[in-house]
Amino acid sequence: xxxxxxxxKLGVKKGPWTAEEDKKLINFILTNGQCCxxxxxxxxxxxxxxxxxxxxxxxxxxxxxxxGLLTEDEEQLVIDLHARLGNRWSKIAARLQGxxxxxxxxxxxxxxxxxxxxxxxxxxxxxxxHDNHKPKPGDELSSSHANHHRMPESGDNNNSSSSPxxxxxxxxxxxxxxxxxxxxxxxxxxxxxxxxxxxxxVISCNNNNNNLLPPAMENHGETVPSLPSLExxxxxxxxxxxxxxxxxxxxxxxxxxxxxSTGLNSLEMTNKH
DNA sequence: AAACCTGGCAACCGCTTCGTA
DNA sequence: GTACGAAGCGGTTGCCAGGTT
Numbered sequence: 001x002x003x004x005x006x007x008x009k010l011g012v013k014k015g016p017w018t019a020e021e022d023k024k025l026i027n028f029i030l031t032n033g034q035c036c037x038x039x040x041x042x043x044x045x046x047x048x049x050x051x052x053x054x055x056x057x058x059x060x061x062x063x064x065x066x067x068g069l070l071t072e073d074e075e076q077l078v079i080d081l082h083a084r085l086g087n088r089w090s091k092i093a094a095r096l097q098g099x100x101x102x103x104x105x106x107x108x109x110x111x112x113x114x115x116x117x118x119x120x121x122x123x124x125x126x127x128x129x130h131d132n133h134k135p136k137p138g139d140e141l142s143s144s145h146a147n148h149h150r151m152p153e154s155g156d157n158n159n160s161s162s163s164p165x166x167x168x169x170x171x172x173x174x175x176x177x178x179x180x181x182x183x184x185x186x187x188x189x190x191x192x193x194x195x196x197x198x199x200x201x202v203i204s205c206n207n208n209n210n211n212l213l214p215p216a217m218e219n220h221g222e223t224v225p226s227l228p229s230l231e232x233x234x235x236x237x238x239x240x241x242x243x244x245x246x247x248x249x250x251x252x253x254x255x256x257x258x259x260x261s262t263g264l265n266s267l268e269m270t271n272k273h
Numbered sequence: 274a275a276a277c278c279t280g281g282c283a284a285c286c287g288c289t290t291c292g293t294a
Numbered sequence: 295g296t297a298c299g300a301a302g303c304g305g306t307t308g309c310c311a312g313g314t315t
Binding site: 016038050051054087088089101 | 299301304305308309
């Protein structure tokens with residue numbers, strides 16, 4: 001049965017999102033919540049495919065996203081989870097607060113994979129590499145761009161001359177940090193209304209590693225072992241309370257505002273201890 | 274200074290899964 | 295049980311910034 005295109009290809013814009021488009025999408029989601037993604041572009045006045053809107057929101061605009069490199073702990077957790085789950089990035093992401101599947105997937109391919117190879121561990125099987133996995137010209141670590149993009153799965157390259165800790169992430173930290181600042185500035189402006197009032201205090205939420213959206217808006221409420229405490233999970237509630245959820249259009253997050261208040265009260269009680 | 278190379282990330286594509294009529 | 299549409303997911307690509315020659 002022929003597959004329907006996800007959207008009308010004609011007149012649908014592709015490529016990088018503009019600040020204007022981001023703003024429209026944010027405003028729409030804040031006002032209406034995440035409903036039928038297919039209808040979002042039309043209703044939000046965007047010439048984008050619904051899929052594209054969903055990706056942009058979940059991977060970039062969501063206020064509960066952490067930014068910047070994964071911490072050592074997060075990286076270790078990703079490795080552990082990958083050993084158990086394989087390339088099921090969404091499942092892995094569900095267990096890391098504020099991280100997206102795309103982000104984890106990219107980080108895996110660009111950092112962790114190489115790190116494991118340098119440590120002599122096959123990133124696919126998580127088993128030690130054999131001797132016949134010696135570096136060859138054109139293999140990943142001698143890498144060309146093309147090789148990087150083809151992502152060889154054979155697990156070549158057991159370069160024991162490098163220490164395990166000597167990895168590529170160090171060289172990128174500075175630029176990434178710079179990008180974060182730029183992104184946060186950009187996002188800060190995006191999360192302002194037309195009168196430059198904050199729609200949501202995104203930056204403080206991120207800096208505190210807190211979440212703004214309730215768990216229900218995140219990863220389908222999967223149970224999350226070995227995760228941040230309830231307090232961490234729900235810290236966004238205090239921010240919402242501080243700024244007033246209604247004021248910022250976040251009341252859509254909660255099916256029952258009384259439930260929200262109750263949750264807040266109980267959290268406050270917990271917090272006082 | 275310019276050309277080329279490399280690495281990283283945002284975004285797209287297409288397949289799979291889920292929900293519903 | 296089946297067909298279909300919508301959303302989710304993972305793989306892949308393209309662009310761009312920074313580094314190197």
